[in-house]
Amino acid sequence: MDAILPRMMEAAGVTEELKARDPMRWVGLMNTPKAQAEEVLFQELIYI
Template sequence: MNRLTYTKVGDYYLPNLVLKEQPDTPIGRYGHMRLRYLKEHRKGLYTSLLLTEKLYPHLLEIDEAANERMDILMPQLMKAAGVTEKLKAADQMKWVGLANNCKAQAEEIIQSELIYD
């Protein structure tokens, strides 16, 4: 068991706490969404993950899973909506509208499955 050491600051003794070094991988969009959700709505879980140094790996995992899910969902939704290269050549504005609709649907699915769960 590691012994806890203290430093005297004025009249107080403060513990010498050091966090483990975290990876340099940046947290993406979905990781930040999960972080905001945890801070606002799941404060106990957020505090637990933070104190056990599992918050950063958790956010990276959520971000990676969300991006993988988006890569799987988008082609499926676009195929179901009839968003093809043929449509893109014939009517670009319609193609953009349908593609944006598919992206919004995929993001709603990801948010309900991963971010707000």
């Protein structure tokens, strides 16, 4: 999770600057990469 999430956040444009400027938008954008990273982990660790 620690390796995947930062790359997904960068690709989605989720930055610390955005977090400081517009926290609600940051939370909304953060939910997608987090869910995607969790799904990748579930696929690799549980379902394989």
